[in-house]
Amino acid sequence: MITIELKGQLIWCVDKKKTIPIETFEGNLKDLIILLRLPESEIGMILVNQKKEPLSYCVKDNDHIIIVPVVGGG
Amino acid sequence: MTYGIMGKILEVDLTSKAIGYRTSDITVFKKYLGGSGVAAKILMDEFDLGVDPLSPENPLIFMNGLLTGLPVPTGAKSSFVAKSPLTGIWNESTVGGHWGAQVKKCGLDGMIMTGKSETPVYIWINDDCVEIRDASALMGLDVFETSDKVKAMTDAKAVVACIGPAGENLSKIAGIMIGGNETRAAGRGGLGAVMGSKNIKAIVAKGTKSANVYSRESLRDLLKDFLPILNANAKSLHDFGTAGGVQGVEANGDLPIKNWTLGDWAEGAEKTCGQNMDYLGITVSHHACYACSIRCGKDARVDIGPYKGAIGHGPEYETCAAFGANILNDNIEYLVAANDICNRMGLDVICAGNATAMAMECFERGVIDKVDTEGIDLTWGNGPSILDFLLKLAKKEGIGAIFGDGVKDAGDKLGGLAKEFAIHVKGLSVAFHDPRAFTSMAVGYATSNRGGCHLENLSYFCESGAFPPGIFGFNKPLSKHSDENKAELSVIMQNLMNVYNALGLCKFLIRGKTNPETIATWINAVTGWDMTGEDLMVTGERLHNIKRLYNNSMGISRKDDHLPPRLQYHDRRTGAAAGILPNMTKLLTEYYNIRGWDNEGIPTPERLDFLDLTTI
């Protein structure tokens, strides 16, 4: 089981869900954001168990993943 | 043949009503690019900088960027430039919409307006024919009414730049507003008051010309691959406008909350963002500036307040922060109505929003009371009171007489603790990106030539990942909790943003991961020049320095390059940027070293020689 926590405007991509548990997942963070249909250009940082990780990071069981958007605004 | 520019600048003397032209000097455009760059050169060379900003002697210059009005992505921006009545120093205020493009169609690169008309006038630029006409029938009208009426008096397809009641009342936070209810604003620095001081209610343009482009074919080829990348990366801007960024800003600890005192406001951000306006059906349509495929403009329906039922340019990010988080208002209907009032009255939303937050804090702390406000209950988040307060602000009546010239002036009038609540740099209210979240912004705000301006370095885009600085070759580590490499990032981004302003490009072009080399290829296709990305960055540095020289001549030095105490010394307890404070001593010292300025913040002769600015 992995848990994904979405920050900021990213919640609107998944029916305003802030936390998404996934029973089983195989792949890296890039695969995960494709699965969740999150726009890559809007993602500023991904923290796995509080540590910043690149998109190539292979997701492991029990990972707590926080996805933080870029800063927009004008 | 001249390429890119039109070759002519209009000169209007409001005192004598004389109308004339000067030839655009191509060597000046090559060295300063256009827009605020060329305007800076003209101001420094030809005008007395020591004048009172609201006197007839203070020229108001409008200048198109080199690429404004051309088929270049986001080539919509142009600059109004004058000494600011709000800050007493350099001011440039950029604006998009269709204004600059239409002025270019009239065969003009810009306008220099001097003197003062005895009676209210509007300037009608009808292709080659320019008239100064009586504007008495327009006085007292708001921006939307003025735009509609003056178009009826001239041409329905004309584009209008005008002031609202705030500019007429010489409010130092009044902007010059473009495009009627599809409002775009040259908002910052009080240039609406400069226009008002000259008795110019509106400038109206309608033309038929187009600029020569050296190679339209090359330009088309260059843009073929670029535009899909820009559009894909800016999709959220297209869908929800800049207001779509409210939650992301909050999630990064970058959102000012309760007059810059709190660190998180996630639930409020969810209610006051562009996505929610879209979800609730408040956003009714999109619109774009000239030559822009991003189309970040949103039209919003006003559901409450004196203009209920109207539709106008919807709240952008800065407005959402101003009339949402920073005053603890999570009622989106009042936020939209406050935005609409600012647009109609011709108020800069950043200054008006900071003034509202300051007034609410003064009210909470007993610095002002209901006698001062004439019954307006300025408790945090009180929707109806926000609208009443803004209308007073524009008229400079009652409580508006205290806050209608911005937060610094209000702090000076009220004295004591009130000064603590005035969040400004050099008199200009700080824009709504918190320098305690991304500390490159701290040194950026402190050294921005017009004061508390976020758009002069925009480095929060870099630090948050929206515009990775590796794109322009900056690969040094950046950490939220360290000031390391932040001064250097700020210098580079200030140079780049100076280039954007001078070319007339929108800052959101950087969502296309646009580097200086790419932009140089567009310039070369338009003009036939052989510029490189490196040339452009040196030009950006030249532009930042010429404006600094202007400010140095006004007495600006290191003593002025600081943040308001709240942003420099008060850390926040919660949120994604809790505990972070910028080390301003380190940041400024590094910044001056990189810039080649001395310890007091004055450019050294060697640096000026390198930048070919020794004759300024």
Ligand code: SF4
């Ligand atoms: S991105 Fe928005 S502000 Fe910029 S040019 Fe396009 S429509 Fe105008």
